[in-house]
Amino acid sequence: MKPEEYASMLAKAPRDGWVALSEDESRVVGSGATMEEAVCAASKQGEQEPVLVKTPKEWGQHVL
Amino acid sequence: MRLNYRAYPADEASKTAFHEDVVWWPVVPVRLVDQRVQVKTKSFHAIVDSGSSVCLFHADFLKIFNMKLTDGIKGSLGGIGKAMGIPVYYHDIHILVGVDWKIGVRAGFSEDLSVAGILGRTGFFDAFHLTFDHSGHPPVLEMKRTEHKVVH
Numbered sequence: 001m002k003p004e005e006y007a008s009m010l011a012k013a014p015r016d017g018w019v020a021l022s023e024d025e026s027r028v029v030g031s032g033a034t035m036e037e038a039v040c041a042a043s044k045q046g047e048q049e050p051v052l053v054k055t056p057k058e059w060g061q062h063v064l
Numbered sequence: 065m066r067l068n069y070r071a072y073p074a075d076e077a078s079k080t081a082f083h084e085d086v087v088w089w090p091v092v093p094v095r096l097v098d099q100r101v102q103v104k105t106k107s108f109h110a111i112v113d114s115g116s117s118v119c120l121f122h123a124d125f126l127k128i129f130n131m132k133l134t135d136g137i138k139g140s141l142g143g144i145g146k147a148m149g150i151p152v153y154y155h156d157i158h159i160l161v162g163v164d165w166k167i168g169v170r171a172g173f174s175e176d177l178s179v180a181g182i183l184g185r186t187g188f189f190d191a192f193h194l195t196f197d198h199s200g201h202p203p204v205l206e207m208k209r210t211e212h213k214v215v216h
Contacts, residue, residue: 003071003202007086011073018124018180020106035124039106051093052108054122054180059073059087 001026016057020050065162067092069203070109090196090205092183096121097158097166098129104160108180112194112205116184119159119171120152125181126173131155133173141172150176159188165209167191 001009006025013019013028020030020042029050030041042050071086078087091109098104105128110121120141123133136153152172160166169187183189195206 003068004085007071007073035122036127050106052106052180054108054178056178059075 010053010055011059013053013055015055015059017055019053019055020047021053022047023049023051025051065207067205067207069205071202088203090203092161092205092207094181094183095160096125096128096181097160098131099156099158101158103129110159110181110183111179112183112188112196114185114189114194116182117186118154118184119169119187120177120182120184121157121171121173122177122180123153123173123175126155129157133175136173139172141174150174159183161192161207 009028010019014031017031017033018035018038019028020038021027022029029045029047030038030043032038032041035052038052039050042048067090069088070091072089074082074085074087079085090112092112093107094110095107096105105125126133133153136155139152139154140149141152142149152174154170154172156168156170158166158168159171167187171187191210193208193210197204197206
C-alpha cells in the first residue's frame with residue numbers, strides 16, 4: 001500500500017477514537033471510542049492481531 | 065532497524081502551506097508488557113518524539129493489565145500552549161519494540177492523550193541511538209540499540 005493510500009484510509013476512519021487495522025495494516029477492521037471496543041470489533045471481523053491507531057479529533061500538523 | 069516515516073492525513077491548511085497531501089510522522093510499532101511479563105497489548109503505533117521528556121501512553125492500555133490509572137504517581141503534563149496541563153500518572157511497564165527489544169520504563173499514562181503513545185527521551189532515547197533522516201522521501205528513522213538499557 002502506498003503511503004498516500006494509507007493516509008487516505010485513515011482519513012476515512014472515525015476520529016477521536018481508536019481504529020483497528022488488519023495485521024498487514026491494509027484495511028480498517030474495527031473502531032470504537034475505547035481501545036477495547038476497537039479490538040472487540042476487529043475480533044468479530046476475524047482479526048485477532050490488529051494494529052491499533054488512536055485517531056485525533058482533527059488530522060493535520062501537531063506539536064506533541 | 066530502519067523505518068520509513070508513516071503518512072497520516074493532512075488538513076487543508078497543511079496542503080496549502082506545505083503542498084503535501086500527507087503529514088509524515090516517525091512512528092514505531094510497539095507493544096506494552098506488564099511488569100511480570102505475563103500480559104502484552106496489541107501492537108500499536110507510537111510516535112518517536114525528542115520534544116517529550118518522558119514516554120507517554122493512553123490510559124486505555126492499563127485496562128489490559130488490570131492496572132488502575134490513579135494508582136500511579138500523579139503528575140501534570142504541559143505543552144507549548146497556555147492551556148493547563150493534563151493529568152498524568154506514572155507507572156512502570158515494559159515496551160516491546162519489534163520482536164526482540166524490550167525496555168523497562170517509567171511511563172506516564174493519561175486519558176487525555178490524543179495519540180496512542182509517545183516515545184520520549186527518558187526511557188526510550190537513552191535505550192537507542194536514533195537518527196532522523198529527512199533528506200530523502202519519505203523520511204527515515206534509524207534505530208540502533210544501546211546495550212545498557214535494553215532488558216531481555
